[in-house]
Amino acid sequence: MKSLEENFKKNKVSCVSVIKVKGGDIYRGVSFAIERVGGVNLKGKSVLIKPNLVDPRLPESGEITNPEVVEALIKYCKEKGAEKIVVGDGPSYYQSETRLKDCFTKTGTAKVAEKCGVKWVIFDDLSYRKFRNVSPYTPPEFMVTDLVFTSDVIINVPVMKTHFMSKVTLAMKNLKGTLKRENKPKFHRNLARAVVELNKIVRPTLNIVDATLVRKDFPLLIAGKDIVATDAVTSSIMGFNPEDVEMIKFGFEEGLGEINLDKIKVEGDDLKGIKMNFFLPSEKIKEKFPLLKLEVENACCGCLIPILSCLSEFEESKEKLKIKLRIVAGEKEEKILKTPFPNTVFIGNCTKKVAKNFFVEGCPPDEKEIKKTLKNFFIREEQTQDKKRGIII
Numbered sequence: 001m002k003s004l005e006e007n008f009k010k011n012k013v014s015c016v017s018v019i020k021v022k023g024g025d026i027y028r029g030v031s032f033a034i035e036r037v038g039g040v041n042l043k044g045k046s047v048l049i050k051p052n053l054v055d056p057r058l059p060e061s062g063e064i065t066n067p068e069v070v071e072a073l074i075k076y077c078k079e080k081g082a083e084k085i086v087v088g089d090g091p092s093y094y095q096s097e098t099r100l101k102d103c104f105t106k107t108g109t110a111k112v113a114e115k116c117g118v119k120w121v122i123f124d125d126l127s128y129r130k131f132r133n134v135s136p137y138t139p140p141e142f143m144v145t146d147l148v149f150t151s152d153v154i155i156n157v158p159v160m161k162t163h164f165m166s167k168v169t170l171a172m173k174n175l176k177g178t179l180k181r182e183n184k185p186k187f188h189r190n191l192a193r194a195v196v197e198l199n200k201i202v203r204p205t206l207n208i209v210d211a212t213l214v215r216k217d218f219p220l221l222i223a224g225k226d227i228v229a230t231d232a233v234t235s236s237i238m239g240f241n242p243e244d245v246e247m248i249k250f251g252f253e254e255g256l257g258e259i260n261l262d263k264i265k266v267e268g269d270d271l272k273g274i275k276m277n278f279f280l281p282s283e284k285i286k287e288k289f290p291l292l293k294l295e296v297e298n299a300c301c302g303c304l305i306p307i308l309s310c311l312s313e314f315e316e317s318k319e320k321l322k323i324k325l326r327i328v329a330g331e332k333e334e335k336i337l338k339t340p341f342p343n344t345v346f347i348g349n350c351t352k353k354v355a356k357n358f359f360v361e362g363c364p365p366d367e368k369e370i371k372k373t374l375k376n377f378f379i380r381e382e383q384t385q386d387k388k389r390g391i392i393i
């Protein structure tokens with residue numbers, strides 16, 4: 001990868017635009033954000049717009065790209081003469097086949113694409129290109145959607161959010177959606193390194209981080225052609241040092257872009273010192289469930305994702321832990337049994353050796369089974385209140 005690094009150092013001054021969306025005019029924000037980083041030649045081109053549609057959630061959840069940003073991008077591309085525009089993504093591995101379409105329809109993305117007269121596609125329905133023996137960090141064989149190789153322009157549109165394993169999940173990680181779904185879990189074994197390898201294969205023309213719904217009073221868009229610089233500036237706005245985010249650091253070391261904030265030219269609104277002070281997911285869990293102890297250090301996403309998804313469902317339905325609980329996943333030493341803890345749920349076959357009482361087997365374990373087991377320890381908030389008032393329900 002030396003040549004990439006040398007090339008980058010020789011030729012580029014990285015530029016990232018940070019634009020505050022004013023008066024709810026997302027189209028204006030999108031146009032500014034693109035123009036401030038030098039624009040993109042779209043005339044007569046085929047364009048792939050790649051949002052983050054990991055789950056069939058509403059945009060307000062902060063988990064998926066705001067469809068209004070996708071709509072503004074479609075309009076911008078049309079106005080600049082793009083010949084063909086496609087909106088595409090490959091949702092999470094943990095979505096059932098039947099929910100893949102929901103990731104486009106329930107999120108509102110299908111509706112804006114149809115309104116603008118462009119096609120939306122689930123990558124799983126199209127052809128893939130096979131890669132073999134790319135690096136020690138990636139699976140021996142994996143597939144990437146053909147669409148990233150057949151489109152002239154790729155516009156990568158992640159959402160500003162944190163991630164349990166990689167601290168942040170921004171432009172670099174959003175490209176994981178281009179992988180065939182069954183290859184995704186294996187990328188989590190060495191997530192930061194594997195995503196960097198994928199970023200050497202899939203090279204977006206432009207990245208636009210959607211932060212329009214993070215804070216209603218401060219809707220932002222962050223754009224850049226240098227994917228590492230875009231993520232570095234965004235993570236710094238979120239309150240993290242980009243040097244502490246492995247994926248960004250390894251991306252810089254591999255010559256994919258600039259990490260040094262002093263060397264990145266930031267264009268757009270004067271937002272000096274703006275910090276959004278995001279909490280890491282582990283801190284958020286501690287705050288929401290103070291009685292919970294998570295021991296999941298060696299677990300891969302096969303266990304982590306369903307555990308976190310159950311916790312987030314409990315949170316959404318206002319369910320609280322009624323007693324102290326420890327959740328254990330990933331390879332563990334026998335000595336864990338000696339640590340006194342009254343209630344422990346062991347999740348996944350990695351914990352089989354040490355598991356007692358509450359054990360959800362499988363690799364990966366079934367999310368429904370995890371939820372059923374954890375449910376024994378949770379109670380709805382109003383039930384707690386009603387009990388306090390002496391009402392038996």
Ligand code: SF4
Nearest residue numbers: 302303348349350363
């Ligand atoms: S049981 Fe399987 S899915 Fe769970 S942590 Fe172990 S390897 Fe990953």
